[in-house]
Amino acid sequence: MKKYDLLIKSGTVVLENEVCVIDIGIYEGKIIALKSTIDTSLAKEVLRAEGMHVLPGAIDIHVHFDEPAREHWEGFDNGSKAMAAGGCTTYFDMPLNGVPPTITKEAFLNKKKLGNEKSFVNFGLWGGLVPGNKDELKKMARQGAIGFKAFMSEAGSEFEFSDGLTLYEGMKEIAKLGKVLALHAEKDKTIKELQKQKEEQGLTSIRSYLETRPIEVEVEAVKEALEYAEQTGCSLHFVHISSKEAVDLIVDAKKRGEDVTLETCPHYLLFGEKDFVQIGALAKCAPPLRSKAEQEKLWLSMEKGEIDMISSDHSPCPMDLKKSNNMFEVWGGISGGQYTLQAMITEGYQKRSIPLTKIAQLTSTAPAKRFGLYPQKGSIQVGGDADLTIVDLKNSYIVKQNRMFFKHKHSIYEGYEFSCTIRYTICEGEIVYEFDTNTFQQPINKSRFVQQIENTNVR
Structure with a gap:
């Protein structure tokens, strides 16, 4: 009888400290x-x-797979293939833009079923906090919700944004449940006032869009959320933070003892306002891409340990929704989940000499610890799940449409040359993706839904 199902031989293995x-x-x-x-x-x-090199499989806590009803935008099948091809072995799906959104127990269970039927890698689900659904939070938590997501500005879909009262009352309930609230932090009132001014003047360009979502809009929302969290004791996670000023506010809150973390996304580190102008609608996101100077500040914050983790905010849509001369009408979102790990290795490790142990921490270990999956996931160690990615640092990879595995073959990353290639992705001991043969292996009759480890509240 063989002792091992799979032996990975002579790889350069990235452990937590060596x-x-x-x-x-x-x-x-x-x-x-x-x-x-x-x-x-x-x-x-x-x-x-x-x-x-063998790294722990990436854990992307921020993706949008739009089932049910909008699988023609992105579904668990194509979306999870893209994750696997990018070295991601676990992702957390956000509660929008499916119809209905994941804001009730019934919707949660339906989405969980769809994920288990279709996903090629492990997944968790966020529940949503919206006006009027506070009584559903406990029900979703009992079904395994990884946490809850709220918007402080319009989401552009059926998912309603949370006013101050909804946030405050929701935070009190989420604190009781011992869960984390993830926040899209942009101040809705300010955005609407600025946008109204632009539209009244007939100004709908990229530059006009950028001017309606300045850094102050993000900072204003972060301040408000931190105040509510301090009053309610709610654990917070800020998604897609785009500015150094917002990072500093969150770092200061940590020093005061608040349980708060933050992520940024590769597109804020690799692309900026000038790229937005050059590329066009494919680069629209919220918060928007920032200046080159702001981008550099984010890199320095990351190197100093002020940014907790990297997530993709993979948010695809059909190309038709990107075709408008009015930038306020264009659907916002970047298809990038397939490229997070390659982006961080290329730009972080190979260009900026950030250690691979740090890259693994940002893309895997820190998310696993924050959301109760560690030590089973997020690290290469005896007793842990065999969630691994094997990366070739000697061969570059140019992003082309024929190897985009998400539903719609358009991305801000098209034409980008990464200095490394994802060769294999291994999920709980199964080779689910192989680069050379361009093949995927889906598990048969096996749940991919991940459960948090009981009584774990580690940052």
Whole structure:
């Protein structure tokens, strides 16, 4: 009888505190051995990783797969293939833009069922906080909601934004449940006032859109949310933070003892306002891309440990929704979930010398710890799930449409050259993606829905 189902041989393995060449023995979806050498005769299957790096599978806590009703935008099948091709082994789906949104127990259970039927990798689900659904929060929490998401400005869909009272009362309930509230922090009133001024003047360009969502709009919302959190004791996570001033506010709140974390996204680190003007509608997102100077400040904040994690905010749509000369009418969202890990290795590790251990922390370990999946996920260690990605740092990768696995083949990243290639993605011991053969393997009759570890509240 073979001791290992899969043996990864001679890879350069990125552990939490060191990088070393070792073998990884996997049995029944778990890592059961990390040794300098393991006899290949002990394994049913051997994957030779000489000259390649093995990282913990990425955990992307912020994607939008639009089922039910809008799978023609993006669904669990195409979306999870894109995740797998990008080295992501676990993702958390946001409660919009499906119809209905994930704001009730019934909607939550339906989405969970769809994910288990279709997803190629592990997934978790956010529930939504909207006006009038406070009584549903506990029900969704009991079904395994990873946390709850709220918007402080219009989301552009059936998902309503939360006014101050909704936020405050919702935070009190979420604090009781021991969950985290994820926030899109932009001040709705200010945005609407600025947009009204522009539209009255007939100004609907990219520049006009940028001027309706200045950094102050983000900062104003972050301040308000932090005040509510301090009063209610609610744990917060700020999504897609785009400015240094907002980062500083959150860092100061941490120092005061508030339980708060933040993410930024690769598109804020790799692209800026000038790219938006050049690329056009494909680069529209909210908050918008910022200046080159602001981009550099975010990199420095990340290097100093002020940014907790990196997420993609993968938010696709059909191309028709990107075709308008009125930038206020264009659907906002960037298709980028497939490229997060490559972006961070290329621009972070290979260009800025940020250690691979730090890259792994930002893309996997920190999300796992924050949302109660560690130590089973987020790290390469004995006893943990065998969620791994094997990356070739010697061969570059140019983003082309024929290897975009999300539903609609358009992205701000098209033509971008990464200095590395994702060769394999392994999810709980199964090779779910292989670059050379361009193939995916979907699990049969196996739940991919992830559950938080009980009584875990680790940042």
